[in-house]
Amino acid sequence: MMDVIEDRHDLQPEVNMDESQDTDEPAFDWMKTPQHRASSSAPAAAEPDRLADTSAPAAAMSSPDAAEDGSGEEHSAKERPAELSSAERDEAHLEPSPTTALQMRPPEDEVRRRTAQREAAAKAKPVAPRVLQVLMAIFLPFLLLIAAVRLVATPAFLWLEYFRPGFPGDGYGFSVDDRLTYGSYAVDYLGNFAGRRYLGDLVQPSGSALFTDAEVSHMADVKNVVLLTYAAGLLLLVFFVVSYLVLRKRRGAFGRGLFAGSIVTFVLVVGLAVLAVLGWDRFFTDFHRIFFSQGNWTFQLSDTLIRLFPGQFWIDSAIVIGVLTLLVSSLIIIFAWPTKRSAED
Template sequence: MTGFVVILIALTVTPIFVVNAFRILSSDSFVRHELRQDDFPADRYGLEGEERLRLALTGLRSIQPGSEGIALLERATLPDGSPAFGSRELRHMTDVRRLLGAALRLQLIVVGVLLALWIGLRRSPRWRTVVPRGLQVGAFLTFAIALLAVPVILLGFDDFFVQFHSVFFSGDTWRFSTRDTLLRLYPEAFWEDVSQLAAGIVVLQAVVLAVAATWWLRRLRPDGGAT
């Protein structure tokens, strides 16, 4: 029974890390950094500088919990005064906002359950190692997943991008032409950077957790000084 619980805990680790990565990357500072890089692809239709950054930040804020949501995009305009986002783009961003919100809420619930498990089991000689063992296994499972996923992201990003959207979004609302504002604000290079940085952040978290969980388990051994 303890082994089953360890596996369940381990399976939550990588998703928690992925959501943490997107918490970091879905920030104003990251978007500003990306768009202000010298080698960031220019918009072939002339949207540039602070106007492009303004719209990119508006897109980001529209999916963040607690914001006005898609209404921000409905009010947004291009420099010529025309609506910045079409109906397909609005539908897609609605889906993104819903998915991100669900992921953030679920992550908090899972972390809360893990904390409750630790509090409830930490005084049981039989069960007190379950949480740290689960976290340790989850960290190493994350390494294994990274070994498989990182080469795909680096060498076959287009296929990875398509498969990702096919899994999380229904229909083809995420397919845009080069004239659509979303693709002009967030070109493929932007998403390549997001994917690579997210993978790096996930692996870094796994390293920290593997070290911490190993130390924790040693402390819980009879000769490790735990009480």
């Protein structure tokens, strides 16, 4: 009884759960592989194949050689579709190009022209780094000179000057302490934002004004020049910081800019030093005429500015500014000397 039930269960048809009735047939002809094409043409060629199968034994019986040849042809015919299918199987997954124009090679002249353009573009160096290096070479002398002037325009330099051996004294009664006190007022005025009263209200122990109106007016002009110079120095410093941020990714680019600027600085300072040595009075006069064209910078020997800042003070200041600038530029030349490797980058 159990055997009969099992047999009935085996005879029940399998239920198809796929309701889409979809097949594995590709949607387009160009997507069909050789196997699909062969399967689609199989029903049409079934009848000739059946006829060929019935005639094959007769041909084999009539001629043994023919049987041997037929078996070889049949064997090669069975192997050829397998070989073709293995070679075309990979091509079946590639969608054919809609046009064959992309597969055409351009003329040789065009190929050489494009190759030359690519090589020239690869060898060409960007313009921006070159421009920054040129600007660095131009601006570095001014930055170093402004920094040196800022170091000299301090009460500390006044102290060194007034107490150094050989510095001329005041023939009108100022002691070293008086000079240091009044001179510090004048130097501080150049760097602060106070008005003219900062110097105009100063008086001597006798009650008379320390500075005349002409002296206060000249110091106000000097202050405007000094403040503009300091502002320019800050802008130049910002420029060099930005240049460093831009050029740091290029090996040796920032150093080459500093090196070129140091050479320019060295030559410029040496040239100015030669002019100053050949004629200090002419050099000092021309310098004041550039910045104070109105001509209110000449005073008498008894005026406070001359007593505080005699001619020797300006000579020493020029020497210190020149030496500091040459020292810094020389150090930059030594440490930024371009090597062969950095020059090639």
